[in-house]
Amino acid sequence: MRSHYCGQLNETQVDSQVELCGWVHRRRDHGGVIFIDLRDREGIVQLVFDPDAPESFQTAEQVRSEYVLRVSGRVRRRPAGTVNADLATGRIEVLGIRLAILARSEPLPFQIDEEVEASEEVRLRYRYLDLRRPDMFRRMKLRVDVTRMLRNYLDAQGFLDIETPFLTRATPEGARDYLVPSRTHPGSFFALPQSPQLFKQLLMMSGMDRYYQIVRCFRDEDLRADRQPEFTQVDIEASFIDEEQIMALMEAMIRELFAKVLEEALPAPFPRISHKEALARYGIDRPDLRIPLELVEVSDLMQDVEFKVFAGPARDVAGRVAALRVPSGGELTRGQIDDYTKFVGIYGARGLAYIKVNQIDKGRDGLQSPILKFLPDDTINTLLKRTGAQDGDLIFFGADKARIVNEALGALRVKLGHDLGLVERGWRPVWVTDFPMFEWDEKSAGWSSLHHPFTAPAIDDIAQLEANPGDALSRAYDMVLNGIEIGGGSIRNHRSDVQAGIFRLLGIGDNEAAEKFGFLLEALKYGCPPHGGIAFGLDRLVMLMSGSASIRDVIAFPKTQSAACPLTAAPAAVDAKQLRELGIRLAQPPATGA
RNA sequence: GGAGUGGUAGUUCAGCUGGUUAGAAUCCCGGCCUGUCAAGCCGGUGGUCGCGGGUUCGAGUCCCGUCCACUCCGCCA
Numbered sequence: 001m002r003s004h005y006c007g008q009l010n011e012t013q014v015d016s017q018v019e020l021c022g023w024v025h026r027r028r029d030h031g032g033v034i035f036i037d038l039r040d041r042e043g044i045v046q047l048v049f050d051p052d053a054p055e056s057f058q059t060a061e062q063v064r065s066e067y068v069l070r071v072s073g074r075v076r077r078r079p080a081g082t083v084n085a086d087l088a089t090g091r092i093e094v095l096g097i098r099l100a101i102l103a104r105s106e107p108l109p110f111q112i113d114e115e116v117e118a119s120e121e122v123r124l125r126y127r128y129l130d131l132r133r134p135d136m137f138r139r140m141k142l143r144v145d146v147t148r149m150l151r152n153y154l155d156a157q158g159f160l161d162i163e164t165p166f167l168t169r170a171t172p173e174g175a176r177d178y179l180v181p182s183r184t185h186p187g188s189f190f191a192l193p194q195s196p197q198l199f200k201q202l203l204m205m206s207g208m209d210r211y212y213q214i215v216r217c218f219r220d221e222d223l224r225a226d227r228q229p230e231f232t233q234v235d236i237e238a239s240f241i242d243e244e245q246i247m248a249l250m251e252a253m254i255r256e257l258f259a260k261v262l263e264e265a266l267p268a269p270f271p272r273i274s275h276k277e278a279l280a281r282y283g284i285d286r287p288d289l290r291i292p293l294e295l296v297e298v299s300d301l302m303q304d305v306e307f308k309v310f311a312g313p314a315r316d317v318a319g320r321v322a323a324l325r326v327p328s329g330g331e332l333t334r335g336q337i338d339d340y341t342k343f344v345g346i347y348g349a350r351g352l353a354y355i356k357v358n359q360i361d362k363g364r365d366g367l368q369s370p371i372l373k374f375l376p377d378d379t380i381n382t383l384l385k386r387t388g389a390q391d392g393d394l395i396f397f398g399a400d401k402a403r404i405v406n407e408a409l410g411a412l413r414v415k416l417g418h419d420l421g422l423v424e425r426g427w428r429p430v431w432v433t434d435f436p437m438f439e440w441d442e443k444s445a446g447w448s449s450l451h452h453p454f455t456a457p458a459i460d461d462i463a464q465l466e467a468n469p470g471d472a473l474s475r476a477y478d479m480v481l482n483g484i485e486i487g488g489g490s491i492r493n494h495r496s497d498v499q500a501g502i503f504r505l506l507g508i509g510d511n512e513a514a515e516k517f518g519f520l521l522e523a524l525k526y527g528c529p530p531h532g533g534i535a536f537g538l539d540r541l542v543m544l545m546s547g548s549a550s551i552r553d554v555i556a557f558p559k560t561q562s563a564a565c566p567l568t569a570a571p572a573a574v575d576a577k578q579l580r581e582l583g584i585r586l587a588q589p590p591a592t593g594a
Numbered sequence: 595g596g597a598g599u600g601g602u603a604g605u606u607c608a609g610c611u612g613g614u615u616a617g618a619a620u621c622c623c624g625g626c627c628u629g630u631c632a633a634g635c636c637g638g639u640g641g642u643c644g645c646g647g648g649u650u651c652g653a654g655u656c657c658c659g660u661c662c663a664c665u666c667c668g669c670c671a
Contacts, residue, residue: 032628174671
């Protein structure tokens with residue numbers, strides 16, 4: 001039916017007969033000559049029809065946008081002066097000899113490849129049309145290139161692609177599960193996996209040694225631009241390996257990925273930063289190193305100042321006072337500063353103090369700020385020195401609980417970086433290590449895992465761990481690229497006593513642990529190799545690599561922010577019969593509509 | 595659960611402080627046109643102003659509620 005893809009044609013086919021199939025991208029009817037841009041996934045080529053071939057010319061007159069055509073014709077060089085430099089096939093055209101309309105098309109709800117993009121709402125409703133756009137095809141193709149390269153790498157390293165169940169059991173901790181009712185066990189439910197975590201660990205206990213899977217995961221939590229209810233992980237686990245070996249293997253994989261797919265060189269090795277240092281310098285555990293701004297610790301300078309807003313948090317062990325120097329920030333208007341104050345309010349900050357640095361060699365008189373009168377000279381001098389302030393700068397301050405200061409100034413740092421055009425070009429990967437094992441959860445008044453409950457602690461003395469859970473570090477590591485966490489993993493607990501101790505610390509009683517994780521604790525007793533792994537967010541990785549603003553743009557059929565599919569109108573009510581078979585009765589009648 | 599932005603022709607948008615018959619571009623339809631490539635020129639069709647209520651002599655515009663989309667906070671081991 002077809003001899004070439006439209007986009008593959010070039011001058012080497014001149015004078016040869018070709019057969020093409022594709023969609024009518026555009027049609028230009030000059031009365032006596034008709035041009036049709038024929039599009040397939042590989043590109044666009046111009047067809048020409050003239051009245052010398054009356055049959056095909058008459059058919060071409062009927063053709064409309066997005067009709068599906070099959071054409072036989074002769075490739076020829078375009079006449080002088082009519083070459084289109086914007087088109088890959090612009091030096092040639094195909095003189096149409098025979099033309100068949102394979103399918104007609106009604107006018108589309110939106111135009112393909114228009115510079116004015118349709119709204120995402122419309123694009124998702126007609127996703128199959130949206131995917132016809134060359135931009136979207138390129139993204140899907142990039143995703144294919146990425147997964148192929150990752151598979152090749154992992155295969156070459158001896159990792160085995162092994163499938164794990166989608167119908168599994170709900171786990172306490174972690175995200176809300178998507179549940180699937182069991183017909184054969186009325187009243188019981190499967191859960192869709194949040195990740196294949198436990199299965200991949202069990203595979204290590206099975207002696208598979210090295211496992212990987214490119215696998216769908218499900219989490220019933222609220223959505224974001226980089227979060228979908230179903231998403232894809234590159235899930236990896238290996239036995240008899242420590243964190244150094246895993247990290248070396250994985251950053252080599254990502255380096256090779258960027259080198260082969262994007263022809264971009266990533267640093268070797270990736271820089272590393274401890275969780276503690278990341279919070280201190282960037283206020284966040286996934287720093288975007290493209291932004292040159294850093295938080296500066298000034299708690300020690302503010303403990304005895306008159307200004308209570310600073311002195312209070314400075315003296316509080318859980319508090320923090322930090323500064324953020326904005327180069328040339330003196331140019332910010334009062335209105336802009338008000339907007340940034342409003343911005344940090346989102347993160348719970350109650351204000352945003354600042355000092356304008358007009359002329360640094362004039363000391364106090366060269367500065368401008370409502371808080372200046374509260375600060376003694378030596379505090380000001382140390383502050384200026386420590387922040388490296390220069391004439392024309394502005395220094396923002398955050399003072400509150402450390403968590404609020406970090407989140408507010410961390411987010412402000414990123415926002416300022418973008419607003420002021422300070423974001424460096426390129427790729428800045430970083431490993432974040434030395435995470436705390438646990439964090440205190442105010443709501444449940446208990447410890448919870450920062451990573452997940454199967455992560456090994458840096459010390460394997462359970463008594464020591466239980467004595468000071470807040471100080472314990474874990475053997476977890478996150479790979480962060482340009483401020484986005486693209487992967488995270490850890491060395492796991494391979495001793496049942498350590499694992500059981502961690503469950504106790506997390507407030508999971510022995511009975512509950514036995515019921516929910518008994519199979520894991522049991523498996524740990526039968527010769528579990530030391531093991532660890534990592535999981536990459538494939539969607540986020542491809543989003544970054546394609547320069548997309550949302551993972552929806554790299555998923556063929558994504559959900560909206562309310563976790564619905566505009567194309568299929570899922571989720572939807574089901575027949576009463578289906579519910580009866582599952583032993584389910586609805587507490588509320590389904591909302592009627594559609 | 596919360597904050598913000600948006601919802602007007604098939605599509606992308608404009609519509610001021612409430613005031614006549616809601617506009618533009620594009621798409622679509624018809625006509626002209628033999629070298630265009632976002633072809634051009636002439637003409638035409640196309641509207642539940644998201645939905646419901648309220649204020650008013652009068653609502654696309656103001657108020658209340660609600661739905662949808664997007665961004666963010668919470669949430670996401």
